[in-house]
Amino acid sequence: PQPTGEFEELEADSLILALGQETDTGFLRNVEGLEIESDGTLIVDKNLMTGYAGLFAGGDMVPSERTVTIGVGHGKKAARCIDTWLRGEPHTRAPKHELASFDKLHVWYFTDSAQRFQGHIDLKDRQTSFDEVVDGLKRQDVLYEARRCLSCGNCFQCDGCYGACPDDAVIKHSDEEVAGIERETGEHRRYAFNYDRCTGCAVCFEQCPCHAIEMVREP
Ligand SMILES: Cc1cc2nc3c(=O)[nH]c(=O)nc-3n(C[C@H](O)[C@H](O)[C@H](O)COP(=O)(O)OP(=O)(O)OC[C@H]3O[C@@H](n4cnc5c(N)ncnc54)[C@H](O)[C@@H]3O)c2cc1C
Ligand code: SF4
Ligand code: SF4
Known part of the structure; x- marks a missing residue:
């Protein structure tokens, strides 16, 4: 965007800042064992578990590429790792x-x-x-696109x-x-x-x- 030097006042009841790229993990700062990067992301091991046993993280909250694909993949992987962790079994990764x-x-x-x-x-x-x-895609178009895989x-x-x-x-x-x-x-x-x-x-x-x-x- 190019600044125009013009300003406009808009009336509002409340203002919500709804655009941000930073991870707000301030509420986790006192959790023992957690390692938090300067950008707020949590360090996790290869099974997406943080330094606090039983606490898992993924997506934008960990140092990684910040895309929907990565976030969804982390969710799937973390679900499997959480399942084996709760069972007390080691997590075996499929080749x-x-x-x-x-x-x-x-x-x-x-x-x-x-x-x-x-x-x-x-x-x-x-x-x-x-x-x-x-415009993006409508729900039925997204389902159609997925079926083209x-x-x-x-x-x-x-x-x-x-x-x-x-x-x-x-x-x-x-x-x-x-x-x-x-x-x-x-x-x-x-x-x-x-x-x-x-x-x-x-x-x-x-x-x-x-x-x-x-x-x-x-x-
Ligand atoms: C402007 C913009 C455009 C983007 N465009 C693309 C794109 O085109 N393609 C793409 O792949 N990616 C895009 N991304 C990145 C993508 O949106 C993120 O990588 C993805 O949404 C991360 O998913 P997530 O589940 O890790 O986190 P989020 O989608 O951020 O979900 C985290 C959720 O946790 C909630 N939350 C936060 N704190 C707390 C708390 N203390 N207690 C309870 N809930 C909490 C939040 O409200 C939020 O609902 C874009 C991001 C931005 C900001
Ligand atoms: S189709 Fe032929 S190669 Fe495949 S499992 Fe059957 S017998 Fe074996
Ligand atoms: S995709 Fe179909 S043909 Fe190929 S391995 Fe699976 S079931 Fe068999």
């Missing part, structure tokens, strides 16, 4: 798989769906109003491999079994392979839309 690049996806599986357009107000209106410049390398439980295997070698776990596996290994696994039945035909691998299956040689 990361290799990048599933675009050429490895079977995009024929997905329907063509164009990106939703976010409206913008024109330049002139931007200079003369406080209206939002970018190609889930690269991550099983999205389409049941394709389960239905395609000619030898019934793909096992589908129940919700209870999935929860048990997740508690034990930190991995969310809906499917497993019965290697006594599997012939290595690769039908499951070839039809998986998002390259969530790897073929590896038997030892």
